[in-house]
Amino acid sequence: MNRHYLYDTIIIGTGASGLSLALSLAKTLKVAIISKNNAQQGSTYYAQGGIAAVLDNKDSYELHISDTMVAGAGLCQKDAVKFTVENSKDAISWLINQGVEFDREQDNPHKDFHLTQEGGHSHRRIIHAADATGKAVSTTLIEQAAKEPNITFFENHIAIDLIKNNGEITGAYILDRKRNEVDCFQAKFTVLATGGASKVYLYSTNPEGNSGDGIAMAWRGGCKVANMEFNQFHPTCLYHPKASSFLISEAVRGEGGLLRLPNGKRFMPDFDDRAELAPRDIVARAIDHEMKRLGLDCVYLDISHKPKDFIKQHFPTIYQTCLDLGIDITKDPIPVVPAAHYTCGGIVIDQYGCTSVPGLLAAGETTFTGLHGANRMASNSLLECLVYARSASQYILQQFDQKETPAPAPNWDESRVSEPKEQITISHSWHEIRQVMWDYVGIVRSNKRLERAKKRIQIIKEEVNDFYGHYRINSDLIELRNLVIVAELIIDSAISRKESRGLHFNLDYPEAKSNPDDTILTPEA
Ligand code: FAD
Numbered sequence: 001m002n003r004h005y006l007y008d009t010i011i012i013g014t015g016a017s018g019l020s021l022a023l024s025l026a027k028t029l030k031v032a033i034i035s036k037n038n039a040q041q042g043s044t045y046y047a048q049g050g051i052a053a054v055l056d057n058k059d060s061y062e063l064h065i066s067d068t069m070v071a072g073a074g075l076c077q078k079d080a081v082k083f084t085v086e087n088s089k090d091a092i093s094w095l096i097n098q099g100v101e102f103d104r105e106q107d108n109p110h111k112d113f114h115l116t117q118e119g120g121h122s123h124r125r126i127i128h129a130a131d132a133t134g135k136a137v138s139t140t141l142i143e144q145a146a147k148e149p150n151i152t153f154f155e156n157h158i159a160i161d162l163i164k165n166n167g168e169i170t171g172a173y174i175l176d177r178k179r180n181e182v183d184c185f186q187a188k189f190t191v192l193a194t195g196g197a198s199k200v201y202l203y204s205t206n207p208e209g210n211s212g213d214g215i216a217m218a219w220r221g222g223c224k225v226a227n228m229e230f231n232q233f234h235p236t237c238l239y240h241p242k243a244s245s246f247l248i249s250e251a252v253r254g255e256g257g258l259l260r261l262p263n264g265k266r267f268m269p270d271f272d273d274r275a276e277l278a279p280r281d282i283v284a285r286a287i288d289h290e291m292k293r294l295g296l297d298c299v300y301l302d303i304s305h306k307p308k309d310f311i312k313q314h315f316p317t318i319y320q321t322c323l324d325l326g327i328d329i330t331k332d333p334i335p336v337v338p339a340a341h342y343t344c345g346g347i348v349i350d351q352y353g354c355t356s357v358p359g360l361l362a363a364g365e366t367t368f369t370g371l372h373g374a375n376r377m378a379s380n381s382l383l384e385c386l387v388y389a390r391s392a393s394q395y396i397l398q399q400f401d402q403k404e405t406p407a408p409a410p411n412w413d414e415s416r417v418s419e420p421k422e423q424i425t426i427s428h429s430w431h432e433i434r435q436v437m438w439d440y441v442g443i444v445r446s447n448k449r450l451e452r453a454k455k456r457i458q459i460i461k462e463e464v465n466d467f468y469g470h471y472r473i474n475s476d477l478i479e480l481r482n483l484v485i486v487a488e489l490i491i492d493s494a495i496s497r498k499e500s501r502g503l504h505f506n507l508d509y510p511e512a513k514s515n516p517d518d519t520i521l522t523p524e525a
């Protein structure tokens, strides 16, 4: 039996953005917060390095702004950067008030916070909880949200599509995975806080589930999306058959880690004066170049020259995970490869989280705010989640009383579909999309590769749509239908950018243009 729920606000996503928005609304409004798996499963929980913020007297907003703009390779929107950076201190104070415990200098609770260093930052400005910052943020915010009577968690619920009535979004159809029924959630405001889309690539640092659902739902719902060609590849993902998605934080390089070839030679100084601390696009491309030139499976990240206690104190999770796999990072270099990590583009929102369709807001990695330009600077993402979620809450609270309660939506219609007889079409297409994207739309692109990818994705899209039209929905099919849209948006954006800039490198257009624009795509009406 389908259920109908009416809340003041529905938030789809329980990462840093969804949780901080829910907590900022819950004193006044009734909030449903939805996650496709358990509430912790999302990138937030796995974040390692920390959160960038201007917290040191010798640092300044101007420096953080200019570092972000340099890393963004000429495409950051200055208003968005300024807005984010100038709200960084407040965002961190809010997290501390919620109970997040960040590391202090020498573990002394009365000392200043320990700030680490990452690529592109001209100053130490990353506040962190050892190398498991996301875990500290996620568990604390979930604990706080669980105490709020106005917040209801719906775990293992996967959103399928937005509900649109008279040009306005009034909620979403959501599959309850345990009951296997599609329920109708409605509210005055619906917020997509669904995270990124890096699972569109074969190798990724992201947890399962980052299939770009919010971007695809918003696109089907009529929203603009932007800059989907800028997919960030993290330079250092552990290369090991038993831990294919495990990240080796950029903070390891920030604290002195050096990239080496198998013969021990450093190579980053040949590519950039900032060497291991150049922005990510440069480091990932240099590694890719060396791996292809020498036919290597991986390169090595070496921090073994630092004292053992220092390594164990700063990187306890990385130390233990590697040790369990037989790599003692206090003695041995770590085998690493680049992997898809972050989606810089997404649903276009304004400073209050509003999308181009009324009733629908968005926050976090699923969005395009203009902050990251052509390449996100390390640790600016969690900051963006917090700052934009909190400003979205101000908008919702201000507008709430003037907005009408939505008219009840019809039940999800399953009258024309039957149970799928086999799942092979789904699993095959999943794999094919991710392989095509990795091979043809990866760190280095060319016109020919992009055209090939476009043709193949078009065929898969037709097959997936045919499957969707005939068979009953399930989680894998929901994600696959979204993944194919995200792949298409990335390819179309990459084809339309006739230059190389930041994370988008095309061998046929190796130069950057002098007047770059964002790639803004609008769905057909
Ligand atoms: P997420 O935390 O990814 O959460 C997404 C939520 O949406 C989940 O609850 C998921 O269940 C839900 N969801 C998605 N689709 C659906 C659907 N269809 N139906 C229902 N629910 C859905 N950034 C930094 O700034 N600093 C770091 O140190 C850092 N380290 C990182 C390390 C790793 C390994 C990774 C993968 C990323 C890292 N990042 C870091 C990036 C950062 O963690 C993410 O960009 C950020 O956490 C995204 O938060 P979010 O709230 O947008 O989404």
Ligand code: SIN
Pocket: 047, 048, 049, 050, 248, 249, 250, 251, 377, 378, 379, 380, 381
């Ligand atoms: C890391 O710790 O290297 C991840 C930081 C980020 O993605 O911002």
